[in-house]
Amino acid sequence: MTAEVVGGVDVAPPTVASRGRTARLRELAPFLPAGLLLGVLFFVPLAVMFIFSLWTTNANLDIVPTWNLDNYAQFFQTGAYVRTLAKTVAMGAAVTTICLLFSLAVAYFLARYISRRWARVALLVIIVPFWSSYLLRVYSWQAILGEKGALNQVLLSLGLISEPSRLFVYNDIGTFIVLTYVYLPFAILVLYASLERFDYTQLTAAQDLGASPSRAFRYILLPQIRPGLITAAIFVFIPILGEFLTPSMVGGASGLLIANLIQTFFKNALVPQGAALGLLIVAFVTVLLIIFRKYLRVEDVYARG
Amino acid sequence: MTVLDQTHSRRRFLQLTGAVGATAALGGVLQACNVIGGGGAATTGTFNWMTWSDHYIQSQLDKIAKDTNINTAISELAGNAEGYAKLKEVKGQLDKISGDAMWVPNAYAKDGLIEPFDINELKVSSQLYSFAREFPYWQSSEGYMAYPFGWSPIMIYYDPAKVTGDPNDWQVLLDPKYKGRVVVENQPEEIVAYMARAAGFDKPYDLTDDQLTTVKGYLEKLKPNVLKFAQQATDSVAAMISGEAWLITGNLGNEDRVKDGGGPEIKGYVPKEGTVGWHDGEMIVKEGVNKALIKPFLEQSQQAELIAENFLANGRPLFNEKAYQILTDQGKKDQADRYLYAKAPDVLPTMVLKGPGTSTDKSIQLFNEVFGTS
Numbered sequence: 001m002t003a004e005v006v007g008g009v010d011v012a013p014p015t016v017a018s019r020g021r022t023a024r025l026r027e028l029a030p031f032l033p034a035g036l037l038l039g040v041l042f043f044v045p046l047a048v049m050f051i052f053s054l055w056t057t058n059a060n061l062d063i064v065p066t067w068n069l070d071n072y073a074q075f076f077q078t079g080a081y082v083r084t085l086a087k088t089v090a091m092g093a094a095v096t097t098i099c100l101l102f103s104l105a106v107a108y109f110l111a112r113y114i115s116r117r118w119a120r121v122a123l124l125v126i127i128v129p130f131w132s133s134y135l136l137r138v139y140s141w142q143a144i145l146g147e148k149g150a151l152n153q154v155l156l157s158l159g160l161i162s163e164p165s166r167l168f169v170y171n172d173i174g175t176f177i178v179l180t181y182v183y184l185p186f187a188i189l190v191l192y193a194s195l196e197r198f199d200y201t202q203l204t205a206a207q208d209l210g211a212s213p214s215r216a217f218r219y220i221l222l223p224q225i226r227p228g229l230i231t232a233a234i235f236v237f238i239p240i241l242g243e244f245l246t247p248s249m250v251g252g253a254s255g256l257l258i259a260n261l262i263q264t265f266f267k268n269a270l271v272p273q274g275a276a277l278g279l280l281i282v283a284f285v286t287v288l289l290i291i292f293r294k295y296l297r298v299e300d301v302y303a304r305g
Numbered sequence: 306m307t308v309l310d311q312t313h314s315r316r317r318f319l320q321l322t323g324a325v326g327a328t329a330a331l332g333g334v335l336q337a338c339n340v341i342g343g344g345g346a347a348t349t350g351t352f353n354w355m356t357w358s359d360h361y362i363q364s365q366l367d368k369i370a371k372d373t374n375i376n377t378a379i380s381e382l383a384g385n386a387e388g389y390a391k392l393k394e395v396k397g398q399l400d401k402i403s404g405d406a407m408w409v410p411n412a413y414a415k416d417g418l419i420e421p422f423d424i425n426e427l428k429v430s431s432q433l434y435s436f437a438r439e440f441p442y443w444q445s446s447e448g449y450m451a452y453p454f455g456w457s458p459i460m461i462y463y464d465p466a467k468v469t470g471d472p473n474d475w476q477v478l479l480d481p482k483y484k485g486r487v488v489v490e491n492q493p494e495e496i497v498a499y500m501a502r503a504a505g506f507d508k509p510y511d512l513t514d515d516q517l518t519t520v521k522g523y524l525e526k527l528k529p530n531v532l533k534f535a536q537q538a539t540d541s542v543a544a545m546i547s548g549e550a551w552l553i554t555g556n557l558g559n560e561d562r563v564k565d566g567g568g569p570e571i572k573g574y575v576p577k578e579g580t581v582g583w584h585d586g587e588m589i590v591k592e593g594v595n596k597a598l599i600k601p602f603l604e605q606s607q608q609a610e611l612i613a614e615n616f617l618a619n620g621r622p623l624f625n626e627k628a629y630q631i632l633t634d635q636g637k638k639d640q641a642d643r644y645l646y647a648k649a650p651d652v653l654p655t656m657v658l659k660g661p662g663t664s665t666d667k668s669i670q671l672f673n674e675v676f677g678t679s
Contacts, residue, residue, distance in 0.1 A: 059663050061386065061412070080677030087678045147549050166485065170532050170549075252485075253531035253676060261673045264493055267383065268669045269390035 046282070053275035061269040071276030081261065081277070085284075088258040091172070092240035095179045099236045100229060102180075103187035111195035123192065126185050134182070138249045141178045145169035145250065170252025178246045183239070187232040194228025230292050238288070241281055349374035352400035352595035352602070355382045355391065358537055359619040360403055360454060360587075361606070369605045375598050383536060384492040385412075385659060386669070392418050392590065400593030401602075405583040407510075407660020409450045410442050419588040420596065421448035427600060429607045436650055437624035443586070451586030452603055453624040456649055457556035458582035458656050459499070462563075462573040467551040475503030475576045478552060479526040486551040487527070488544045491534035493672035494665050498581050498657070499554065500524050505578060510662025517667055524675040545571060557644045558620025582656030584624070584649070613637075622646040 053072070055065050075081045106126075110119040129137055144150045145168035152164040168174055198221065206216035222229070244259035251257070258281065265274030354377050361379065370376045380399075382388045385408040392402055393416065404413055413419045424430045424438050430452070437453040444450075463472060468483065478487050478499075489496055494510070500523035501509035506516050532550055535541040542559060544550035546568030553559065563571050589599045605611075609627035616623055616632060622644050632641045645652055 057666050059666055061389065061661065061666060078674055080674045080679060083678040146547065148547055170485065248534070252533040253528060256676055261677055264669065264673050267390065268386040268493060269393070270666060270669055271390070273670070
């Protein structure tokens with residue numbers, strides 16, 4: 001049997017099928033610790049959550065093990081819950097889009113026009129905020145965006161507004177700004193990793209052959225960094241579906257997202273309702289990942305080596 | 306040879322991870338033995354306490370720790386339902402928990418989560434007003450359910466420079482003039498109770514479905530006015546100080562807290578429709594591993610001098626009568642009287658005491674329904 005060439009890489013022919021069961025188990029053994037960890041820390045809690053989601057709570061806030069789908073039905077029958085989920089998805093999509101646009105520009109600049117040494121310094125600067133706590137960073141944004149915050153002071157001193165604006169905080173705009181700030185570094189780091197390995201002479205070649213810069217960008221660069229784009233989108237979009245701290249601190253009463261409702265259920269002993277809502281998010285994310293996976297061709301990653 | 310040049314065999318990897326695992330396991334077993342051992346009559350150590358931030362002053366705790374070797378590991382309590390839910394989850398991992406009025410008998414004691422005790426066994430309890438040792442709903446055949454701490458009606462505070470017409474009711478919170486200018490605590494069952502009082506319902510924790518429908522209308526009017534939900538009472542005060550909020554709900558004493566923080570002169574009142582209120586206490590968790598430390602700790606932490614200091618720091622009445630005398634001796638009688646320190650027997654009966662009711666679960670769902678996206 002000869003090696004097959006896939007995407008420019010030699011791939012060893014499958015030989016596992018020809019080995020005995022013992023050999024196969026021996027090969028899988030190194031994955032056992034990771035499998036156990038995944039099982040204990042992920043699948044078992046998920047199963048517990050699923051069981052809870054099928055139970056109910058009585059007026060005394062006790063969990064009653066009566067099996068039914070009431071909690072799921074309640075979600076779909078309550079317009080506010082469905083709308084809050086839709087708003088959360090829309091917020092996630094908007095933040096992901098803006099993060100991808102910004103991060104693509106920043107990462108492209110760093111990868112193409114800055115020496116590797118200075119690019120690393122710039123990346124260090126980008127991740128410096130991660131050295132402080134998430135809570136502290138969000139609190140800082142309260143101080144920046146608030147009525148007496150730095151942003152209002154600047155706008156007032158520039159004469160752009162005559163009185164402090166309440167536009168930037170305790171609403172969806174505040175949540176959008178802070179979430180973008182929080183997740184942008186993730187997107188930049190992922191896209192930089194993709195763009196750093198890209199061969200930029202391909203863009204020059206495309207333009208030599210008559211492509212406009214934007215056409216070369218769209219048809220040469222973007223397809224080749226697609227895995228990076230999708231990974232960056234996943235890194236930004238999915239955590240936002242579970243975000244409750246930022247909306248509760250800068251979103252105000254009108255800026256709550258679905259995780260805030262879940263938190264209210266859990267905090268107030270309505271565990272089955274919270275579990276059902278939480279699992280619906282898990283199901284939604286799973287579907288999204290399946291869709292993304294379809295477009296995430298792993299051979300692209302291997303091919304770039 | 307650099308680290309990268311070293312050969313790492315699978316055997317070596319397993320040896321290392323095995324050693325690390327065995328060490329961790331041994332540590333865990335020793336810790337468990339220590340914890341189990343500590344469940345007896347140990348009088349020094351650390352106990353776990355879930356409480357509100359105004360129930361302690363860190364410097365006092367530090368001094369108690371120094372004098373008695375009793376240390377506290379505190380987790381913040383946001384609301385009664387949360388504390389109750391948490392204790393049901395963790396049980397013996399907590400040793401002491403704070404709770405309000407009717408939550409004590411109707412949730413914690415009913416579920417057998419706490420250990421009643423003979424309050425008169427504690428010497429420090431002689432400093433309490435006698436009525437505080439005799440709340441009928443805190444008495445059981447096994448003893449008293451909680452050590453009484455403080456109390457307050459829930460009031461509405463407003464900035465008179467911004468809120469006109471000297472309001473005296475709950476309705477002011479619904480006035481469209483005050484859009485985005487109200488801050489309320491992040492306690493769903495309480496916010497529903499406030500609106501139930503606004504609607505004129507006398508039992509805000511036991512609402513019928515029809516009453517809940519009415520309350521929903523009030524909550525929908527309240528929603529656009531709410532700027533944010535305060536995670537702690539200090540958040541409401543901070544919002545008033547910064548001028549972001551013109552109206553807040555809270556305990557007695559917020560006038561001074563806002564003024565002390567450099568904020569405006571504000572006014573407070575008990576809404577004419579009636580209000581809800583609380584009196585809280587400290588409960589001993591039945592399965593608490595370190596519960597033996599609680600009574601010695603109470604003997605220290607509830608001393609009048611410390612309670613008087615707590616009053617001055619947090620400004621709401623407490624049940625320690627001797628502390629009132631100390632405040633009087635310190636020339637703080639006016640402040641204590643302004644906060645109704647000695648008026649509990651008159652005021653407590655006028656409030657609906659916080660507690661779980663027949664509609665608590667529906668109230669929380671209603672809150673989520675209204676404050677979700679409309």
